[in-house]
Amino acid sequence: MRELALTFNRLLWLVPTLLGLLLITFTISHVIPADPVAFIAGDNASAEQIAALKAKFGVDKPIPVQLWNYVIGVLQGDFGVSLYTQRPIADDLASRLPATLELASVSILLSAVIGIPLGVLAAVDRNSWLDHALRVFTVSGLAIAAFWLAILFQLLFAMEWSVTPLQGRIDGWGPDPVTGFFLIDSAWAGDWAAFRSAVHHMVLPAITLAFPAMATVMRFTRAGVLDAINSNYVDYQNAMGVPRRVIIWRYVLRNALIGTVTQLGLIFGNLIANAVVVEAVFDWPGLGLYAVNSILQSDYNAIMGFTLIMGAVFIIANLLVDIVHGLIDPRG
Amino acid sequence: METARFLLRRLVADRTAALGALIIVLLVVAAIAAPVLSTHPQDISEFNPPGRLQPPSAEHFFGTDRMGSDIYSRILFGARITIAIAVIAIGASVLIGIPVGLVAGYYRNWVSDALMRISDIFLAVPQIVLAIAIAQTLGPSIENVILALSATYWPFWARLVYAETSSALNETYVEASIALGASPWRVMLRHVLPNISSSLIVRTTIGMGGTILTAATLGFLGLGPPAPSPEWGRTIAESREFLPEAWWYATAPGLAIFLVVMGFNLFGDGLRDILDPRTRRSTDG
Amino acid sequence: MDELLAVTDLEVGFRTDRGLARVLDRVNFHVGRGEIVGLVGESGCGKTTLARAILGVLPANSAHISSGVIDFGGRNLLAESSWDLATEVRGRQITFVPQDPFSSFNPVFTIGAQIEELMKWKSPDAEPTTASRFYPRARRRADRARVLDLLRTVQLPDPEGILKKYPHEVSGGQRQRLMIAMALLPEPRLIIADEPTTALDVTIQAQILKLLKRLASERRVSVLFTTHDLGTAYEICDRVTVMYAGQEVESALSDDFFAAPRHPYTKRLLESLPSRERGIGGIPGQIPALIDPPTGCRFHPRCDRTGTRCAAVRPDVSEVGPAHLIRCHHPVEAVP
Numbered sequence A: 001m002r003e004l005a006l007t008f009n010r011l012l013w014l015v016p017t018l019l020g021l022l023l024i025t026f027t028i029s030h031v032i033p034a035d036p037v038a039f040i041a042g043d044n045a046s047a048e049q050i051a052a053l054k055a056k057f058g059v060d061k062p063i064p065v066q067l068w069n070y071v072i073g074v075l076q077g078d079f080g081v082s083l084y085t086q087r088p089i090a091d092d093l094a095s096r097l098p099a100t101l102e103l104a105s106v107s108i109l110l111s112a113v114i115g116i117p118l119g120v121l122a123a124v125d126r127n128s129w130l131d132h133a134l135r136v137f138t139v140s141g142l143a144i145a146a147f148w149l150a151i152l153f154q155l156l157f158a159m160e161w162s163v164t165p166l167q168g169r170i171d172g173w174g175p176d177p178v179t180g181f182f183l184i185d186s187a188w189a190g191d192w193a194a195f196r197s198a199v200h201h202m203v204l205p206a207i208t209l210a211f212p213a214m215a216t217v218m219r220f221t222r223a224g225v226l227d228a229i230n231s232n233y234v235d236y237q238n239a240m241g242v243p244r245r246v247i248i249w250r251y252v253l254r255n256a257l258i259g260t261v262t263q264l265g266l267i268f269g270n271l272i273a274n275a276v277v278v279e280a281v282f283d284w285p286g287l288g289l290y291a292v293n294s295i296l297q298s299d300y301n302a303i304m305g306f307t308l309i310m311g312a313v314f315i316i317a318n319l320l321v322d323i324v325h326g327l328i329d330p331r332g
Numbered sequence B: 001m002e003t004a005r006f007l008l009r010r011l012v013a014d015r016t017a018a019l020g021a022l023i024i025v026l027l028v029v030a031a032i033a034a035p036v037l038s039t040h041p042q043d044i045s046e047f048n049p050p051g052r053l054q055p056p057s058a059e060h061f062f063g064t065d066r067m068g069s070d071i072y073s074r075i076l077f078g079a080r081i082t083i084a085i086a087v088i089a090i091g092a093s094v095l096i097g098i099p100v101g102l103v104a105g106y107y108r109n110w111v112s113d114a115l116m117r118i119s120d121i122f123l124a125v126p127q128i129v130l131a132i133a134i135a136q137t138l139g140p141s142i143e144n145v146i147l148a149l150s151a152t153y154w155p156f157w158a159r160l161v162y163a164e165t166s167s168a169l170n171e172t173y174v175e176a177s178i179a180l181g182a183s184p185w186r187v188m189l190r191h192v193l194p195n196i197s198s199s200l201i202v203r204t205t206i207g208m209g210g211t212i213l214t215a216a217t218l219g220f221l222g223l224g225p226p227a228p229s230p231e232w233g234r235t236i237a238e239s240r241e242f243l244p245e246a247w248w249y250a251t252a253p254g255l256a257i258f259l260v261v262m263g264f265n266l267f268g269d270g271l272r273d274i275l276d277p278r279t280r281r282s283t284d285g
Numbered sequence C: 001m002d003e004l005l006a007v008t009d010l011e012v013g014f015r016t017d018r019g020l021a022r023v024l025d026r027v028n029f030h031v032g033r034g035e036i037v038g039l040v041g042e043s044g045c046g047k048t049t050l051a052r053a054i055l056g057v058l059p060a061n062s063a064h065i066s067s068g069v070i071d072f073g074g075r076n077l078l079a080e081s082s083w084d085l086a087t088e089v090r091g092r093q094i095t096f097v098p099q100d101p102f103s104s105f106n107p108v109f110t111i112g113a114q115i116e117e118l119m120k121w122k123s124p125d126a127e128p129t130t131a132s133r134f135y136p137r138a139r140r141r142a143d144r145a146r147v148l149d150l151l152r153t154v155q156l157p158d159p160e161g162i163l164k165k166y167p168h169e170v171s172g173g174q175r176q177r178l179m180i181a182m183a184l185l186p187e188p189r190l191i192i193a194d195e196p197t198t199a200l201d202v203t204i205q206a207q208i209l210k211l212l213k214r215l216a217s218e219r220r221v222s223v224l225f226t227t228h229d230l231g232t233a234y235e236i237c238d239r240v241t242v243m244y245a246g247q248e249v250e251s252a253l254s255d256d257f258f259a260a261p262r263h264p265y266t267k268r269l270l271e272s273l274p275s276r277e278r279g280i281g282g283i284p285g286q287i288p289a290l291i292d293p294p295t296g297c298r299f300h301p302r303c304d305r306t307g308t309r310c311a312a313v314r315p316d317v318s319e320v321g322p323a324h325l326i327r328c329h330h331p332v333e334a335v336p
Helices: A002-031 A036-041 A047-057 A063-075 A089-124 A129-143 A146-160 A182-188 A192-229 A232-239 A244-262 A264-282 A287-296 A300-328 B002-013 B015-032 B071-107 B110-123 B127-138 B142-168 B172-179 B184-220 B232-242 B247-275 C047-055 C082-089 C111-122 C137-153 C159-164 C172-184 C202-218 C230-236 C254-259 C264-271
Strands: C003-016 C019-032 C036-040 C063-072 C094-097 C190-194 C222-227 C239-244 C247-253 C317-321 C324-327
Touching (some): A002 A063, A002 A300, A002 B110, A002 B127, A089 A182, A089 A192, A089 A244, A089 A264, A089 A287, A089 A300, A129 A192, A129 B184, A129 B247, A146 A264, A146 B184, A146 B247, A182 A192, A192 A244, A192 A264, A232 A244, A244 A264, A244 A300, A244 C111, A264 A287, A264 B127, A264 B184, A287 A300, B015 B071, B071 B110, B071 B142, B071 B184, B071 B247, B110 B142, B127 B142, B127 B184, B142 B184, B172 B184, B184 B247, C003 C047, C019 C036, C019 C047, C019 C063, C019 C239, C019 C247, C036 C047, C036 C230, C047 C063, C047 C094, C047 C190, C047 C222, C111 C137, C111 C172, C137 C159, C137 C172, C172 C202, C190 C202, C202 C222, C202 C230, C222 C230, C239 C254, C239 C264, C247 C254, C247 C264
Parallel strands (some): C036 C222, C036 C239, C094 C190, C190 C222
Antiparallel strands (some): C239 C247, C247 C324, C317 C324
16 A cells, blocks of 8 residues: 555656756756757858748747747657657657667566576575676676677677677568567567567677676575575475475565565666667667767757656656565565 | 774775776776876877778787777777766766755755755666766767766765765764754764765765766767777777777777776675675675 | 484584584484473573474584484484475474564465465375475365364464465464464474474463463374473473583473472572573573583583582483483482
């Protein structure tokens, strides 16, 4: 009950937090004298052309008016027009969000499916060679630069050995968008060639993103299992002759995962941050690549939109983590 | 002095922390003595077409880049940029975060609520996202990377100091000195700050690793110091068009980032075990 | 009386940083069928180690059993494989009631789920040898009826409701009643209760003790009951064995024991009883370190009846009355 109230409270804070974020990004992009219109118009543009462009993008009005217009626009789902693609930013973001979410989901799934069992094994067999090897793995996972890892993978698997595609999300056009997740859409349509291609393209970026996440998952699972394994309830079940594998993989693991779940918000934040560069390296057509292109084009409207969407995604993810935590931890 | 010697002994005993400290020392030495240690100090930013994209050799330990510059020498000079960015950005974050956290934690009124709400907003997005937005508008330069990082990292310290200050105020001796009429500044500086210095030091050390990674990411995205700067992230970005032939081009700066970040992480973990027993890793023996 | 459990010359050491601690020094101990035996001593005397050795759950990496026999219904438990012990003995023939009923429940599973897990493996109807992960529906239904029935027997209100609750949602006394029910469910021959009432407050302690005693005698189950509190032992036990520094020093039927203790340590223990809060602190000197225990009789440095042989020769067990054994060179005179 208390958990529910807290979650609701967090939900209420979503709006002011996003408004605050909007204010911050707006301040950053408008108080600082940059002149993207001049950039787009080019060096040879006449004064009239520049004025027309300024009017089109609404930057000829006083800053408070611009802010007001922007806030009203965002509340209606209008993030303005991209200075570069000349399309509504909301449409750009919406069309790229599924690609990022699909990549992030697969990476989280990968890091959980691999990281949790390894974390358990490391704890159960504490100080074994496996534990030491995995500790090296976690330490490096948290220290490695995602973009460098991406390039190394590309260099080895795509360029040297040619076992994976170099870049992109799929060969050809991809399946008809239903969910926007190519893996789901192609499987749904029964288009297994497309599905295979999507998996093939997914492998390297997903592993790159999963690597640091897996390190965190493993680290916290191991710590949680070590805490739980010395508890009285494990001792009791052992004294009552409940099989050890049942104790570890059912009872200890559930307790350990509560600690890991509380770290999911942190893990997800890192994942999103890394997605920006990993998408850039693998030319993955998601929000990260969009942001990188916007950076190159000094498209600050698009960057503001990206920042707000990322903020919303991140806050909602943390909200979900809270809810899941409330569900699996009855102590509240 | 006694405690310093004690700390030093504990650090040496903890092998991984000692390794981390060693890496950090090496980084500092590399940065300071870059002109002496580098084999080609003159041409780190000069164009030398005949010598471009050479593989590693006795002459060029890590090979040469697209300009024909010696990558080994550029890595050493890049260490200066890395240190400058990390130290100044973290320093600024700490200098903003500590007073904000102290004041908010001490007074607990609407001002402190507002301050904490503002830091929550900053913490509501992954740091890199805001840093990208800021660095992008400001334009690519070292100063702007530092500005972007300081602007996004201070809330971490504000939050930490706020939480620690609030709980320190419940300590009996702090309550007593307030009751005896000590001024707020005296309480904060004499009682609260020394109390929370260990966790500050630990968080700052671990924060260095994260900051260096973020700075390198900004550099990689082209938001760091412009060419021909030997910044590590930028060097990796430059190498991409010469792959897979010039494999050495990206290898050395990537390893440099990896080692330095790992050094700060290991050292920070070790410090935490020693200084901050509450958050002690129950995990490692 | 017919023996159910007989421990002979059991020697257990613990590896520590400072060397091997000899925690059990050739201990002899037995429990008869249907008998409630109290194992009494100060903390660190080895009573919990003995209890855990019988269960077969000493920490594998630090404990070392160097000699002895634990005969349980004709089989030597020390010679059994750990797999056989876990599947056939623990939770079936020997069950356990822990000291702290709160932390012995897993906090994130309902009580019902935890009891069901136990019954899945340890129900009297379950095959001991097949470690199947399936829980046949018919057996599950029968087990559930059995569980509800026993929860009523241990006087828990609303058994159906309690099964749906989490451990933190029921009271301490209820938790220990649940633990007793769980110890009885597999229909064991021996229950090992390790200080089962120390975590409870005094009024509830008495209820729990009465319950345990009543159910054990109704069902002809033997109980090994460890405690540091002689008062508790007096309330529940048929027979009492006192341990000191890793040796059993006196064993007698409760009436004899409390009326006429013969070992100097036991006598002093009983004399210090009224001042319960001080515990056994009434005896001068300290419990010896088991890394380097005193030679001869381990109690001799604190004893007021020390003779010449006490420091040199380890006293043997001698029978000083019917079923009354002591390990002492200079026993206290029998009261006429």
